[in-house]
Amino acid sequence: MPDTRPMRADARRNYERLLAAAVAEVARTGADASLEKIARDAGVGSATLHRHFPTRQALLEAVFHDRVEGLCAEAHELTGSAEPGRALADWLRAVAVYGATTRGLAASLLASVREPVAASDTGCEAMLTDAGGKLLRSAQDAGAVRPGVAIGDLLTMANAVSLTTEDGAEAARLVTLAIEGIHPRP
Known part of the structure; x- marks a missing residue:
């Protein structure tokens, strides 16, 4: 059963920063955008990226x-x-x-x-x-x-x-x- 609890404030901020960085990087380089660069641009580690977006x-x-x-x-x-x-x-x-x-x-x-x-x-x-x-x-x-x-x-x-x-x-x-x-x- 999926977790339906709301995200903590810090997790929500990380999610939003990751999504904003991903939107910008995908617009620049396409669907093969570097996941590491997205995480770096969002100011988080790759583990945080993969926690929010497993694939x-x-x-x-x-x-x-x-x-x-x-x-x-x-x-x-x-x-x-x-x-x-x-x-x-x-x-x-x-x-x-x-x-x-x-x-x-x-x-x-x-x-x-x-x-x-x-x-x-x-x-x-x-x-x-x-x-x-x-x-x-x-x-x-x-x-x-x-x-x-x-x-x-x-x-x-x-x-x-x-x-x-x-x-x-x-x-x-x-x-x-x-x-x-x-x-x-x-």
């Missing part, structure tokens, strides 16, 4: 959590759109653009598939799957997306685009190409 993936989940929550909020705003197919496509473009322009996010999400942090609904991948799944179901119900398409496939596609470019406009163009395909429009 690199746990640290990356914390770094990207707020950003992913923003993408999920965008999905919730788009849910119920008069054009659910377009809403899904717009959201997938936003996911790809965000992943392409946020160093380490795409690699972090890809790693979460291989190294799950925990079986919880608060992980970045689970949050995106839930939010995007609602958009996909609406699009499928409206006949805008064929029934066999899964949200995991669409997120993998958006993530793959994110991994190939660090340019938001290029990511949006490539996702549009993937969604619309190479067939001419009628």
